[in-house]
Amino acid sequence: MDCPTCGGETLLVSAFDLGTYLPGEPETLAVCRTCLTVAPAEADAVDDPESVAALSTALPDDPETALAMALVVTLCESLALYRTEIEELVTRIERAGVDPLSTLAYLRDDPELDLALDVERRRPQLVQLLR
Numbered sequence: 001m002d003c004p005t006c007g008g009e010t011l012l013v014s015a016f017d018l019g020t021y022l023p024g025e026p027e028t029l030a031v032c033r034t035c036l037t038v039a040p041a042e043a044d045a046v047d048d049p050e051s052v053a054a055l056s057t058a059l060p061d062d063p064e065t066a067l068a069m070a071l072v073v074t075l076c077e078s079l080a081l082y083r084t085e086i087e088e089l090v091t092r093i094e095r096a097g098v099d100p101l102s103t104l105a106y107l108r109d110d111p112e113l114d115l116a117l118d119v120e121r122r123r124p125q126l127v128q129l130l131r
Contacts, residue, residue, distance in 0.1 A: 001030045001041055001042075001043060003030070003032035003034065003035060003037050003039070004037065004039050005032065005035050005037040005116045006032060006034050006035045006037070006114070006116065008032045008033055008034035008035060009032075009033050009034070010030035010031055010032050010033065010039075010041075011030070011031045011033065011047040011051050011052060011055075012028055012029075012030055012041050012043055012044070012045050012046045012047050013028065013029055013031060013045050013047050013048075013049045013051070013052055013063075013067065014027070014028065014029075014045040014049055015027050015028060015029045015045075015067075016049070016063075016064050016067065018064070018067055018068060018071060019040070021071055021075065021082075021085045021088070021089060022038070022039075022040050022071075023040070024040050026040035026041060027045075028040075028041040028042075028043060028044060028045045029041055029067065031052050031055070031067065031070050032116075033055060034113065034114050035113070035114055035115055035116040036055070036056075036070045036073045036074070036107065036113060036115055036116065036117075037070075037073070037074050037116045038067070038070050038071050038073075038074045039074075049063035049064070049067065050063050052066045052067050052070060053066035055070075055112075055113070056106075056107055056110045056112060056113055057106075057110070058103055058106030058107045058109075058110050059103070059107070060093075060096065060098045060103070062096060064096075065092075065093055065096040065098055068089050068092055068093050068096075069093060069098070069100065069103055069107075071085075071089055072086060072089050072090065072093070072100060072104075073104070073107065073115060073116070073117045074116070074117075075089070076117050076122050076126060077116065077117060077122075079122070079125055079126065079129060083129060086126075086129065087129070087130065090130055101123070101126070101127065104117075104119050104123065104126075105119065105123075107119070108120075
């Protein structure tokens with residue numbers, strides 16, 4: 001499956017319980033190797049969830065937390081629509097011991113990625129949302 005945002009190659013991974021944050025609550029998620037966009041996938045999961053964490057050294061080692069961080073990157077494109085989901089994901093990420101705002105900055109600076117999210121533009125809005 002190609003990424004709906006950039007056309008890049010995706011990983012097909014189990015959604016764990018994170019599929020509830022996307023419409024249709026998919027069991028499989030496609031995670032773009034280039035822009036980190038997460039989208040529902042019709043196909044079965046074929047990639048190891050550990051491979052999501054391996055997409056960037058900025059992502060947490062835990063596959064579920066790495067996938068949650070990729071979902072934040074995706075959902076931040078529409079803060080107003082996904083406010084509740086973003087707040088829940090950020091809380092979950094913080095409980096795992098990860099600073100999501102710092103992680104976004106590290107992801108932005110990763111030369112291997114070309115995030116779909118404009119981190120600089122969204123950061124002030126995200127900080128306000130999370131207060």
